[in-house]
Amino acid sequence: MPELPEVETVRRTLIQLIVGKTIEQATVSLPRIIQKPDDTMLFEEALAGRTFMEIDRRGKFLRMVLDGIILVSHLRMEGRYGVYAHHEPVEPHTHVIFRFTDGSELRYRDVRQFGTMHLFAPGEEWTSPPLNKLGLEPLSDNFTCEAFRSVLAHRSSKLKPLLLNQAYVTGLGNIYVDEALYEARIHPEQTADSLSAQEWQTLHQAVVKTLSEAVRQGGSSIKSYVNGQGEMGMFQQQLQAYGRSGEACARCGNPIVKIVLAGRGTHFCQTCQRMKRSRKRTAASVKKG
Numbered sequence: 001m002p003e004l005p006e007v008e009t010v011r012r013t014l015i016q017l018i019v020g021k022t023i024e025q026a027t028v029s030l031p032r033i034i035q036k037p038d039d040t041m042l043f044e045e046a047l048a049g050r051t052f053m054e055i056d057r058r059g060k061f062l063r064m065v066l067d068g069i070i071l072v073s074h075l076r077m078e079g080r081y082g083v084y085a086h087h088e089p090v091e092p093h094t095h096v097i098f099r100f101t102d103g104s105e106l107r108y109r110d111v112r113q114f115g116t117m118h119l120f121a122p123g124e125e126w127t128s129p130p131l132n133k134l135g136l137e138p139l140s141d142n143f144t145c146e147a148f149r150s151v152l153a154h155r156s157s158k159l160k161p162l163l164l165n166q167a168y169v170t171g172l173g174n175i176y177v178d179e180a181l182y183e184a185r186i187h188p189e190q191t192a193d194s195l196s197a198q199e200w201q202t203l204h205q206a207v208v209k210t211l212s213e214a215v216r217q218g219g220s221s222i223k224s225y226v227n228g229q230g231e232m233g234m235f236q237q238q239l240q241a242y243g244r245s246g247e248a249c250a251r252c253g254n255p256i257v258k259i260v261l262a263g264r265g266t267h268f269c270q271t272c273q274r275m276k277r278s279r280k281r282t283a284a285s286v287k288k289g
């Protein structure tokens with residue numbers, strides 16, 4: 001599933017490809033993608049004649065601003081956008097086509113069919129599902145260490161599932177949670193309420209650093225994910241923990257292990273990311289390698 005860096009890469013690509021273009025006709029061939037309005041014909045009618053003004057992002061959602069209407073899109077597992085000339089053959093699993101007045105088309109493909117689109121009157125998107133349920137935006141000014149601690153530090157759940165929960169911090173998924181915890185040298189099963197102030201600072205910095213660097217590299221390309229222009233992100237070559245079980249840890253040389261935690265494959269180094277017994281233990285004694 002694309003996470004924040006991949007969606008951000010799609011956003012930046014789409015800005016170059018579709019901002020300023022006017023929709024002549026929108027065509028939906030798989031109604032389940034359209035969550036709002038209920039009737040896909042209303043969706044198609046509402047978009048005809050509208051121009052893409054801006055592409056924004058909230059967590060893993062694209063927020064597409066058209067004149068007078070907002071389109072909120074989530075790619076879920078394998079949704080992807082591409083811009084094509086009108087005469088180019090339509091690929092299988094293309095479910096929504098936005099035909100522009102200049103003859104080009106924005107096409108939405110989704111093999112798994114889990115992606116969603118919602119239409120809103122401007123402003124209404126912030127007070128309605130799905131955007132109203134989202135937590136802190138990790139690459140925004142609001143994502144301070146204090147804000148991060150205040151939503152998580154009192155919780156007795158394990159860090160990995162907490163960091164995956166979009167209601168607390170949004171945009172992180174399985175790849176970048178594993179990477180951020182590795183970067184911070186914190187065990188994924190550590191409970192949030194066991195972390196010291198210093199560890200919260202380290203984890204906060206690790207989340208920002210990991211996501212920023214991944215955005216800078218155009219995201220990761222795991223399995224079928226490609227960005228809006230069909231290019232692969234470069235960050236997968238720098239993943240330190242995710243997908244590297246059995247390989248040597250870059251810091252200590254011991255093998256990265258994989259466990260299943262809250263139903264998700266979880267990758268970490270048992271030597272660098274030791275389970276801490278008590279919050280009394282200092283950060284210095286945890287540091288190793």
Ligand SMILES: [Zn+2]
Nearest residue numbers: 249252269272
């Ligand atoms: Zn290690």
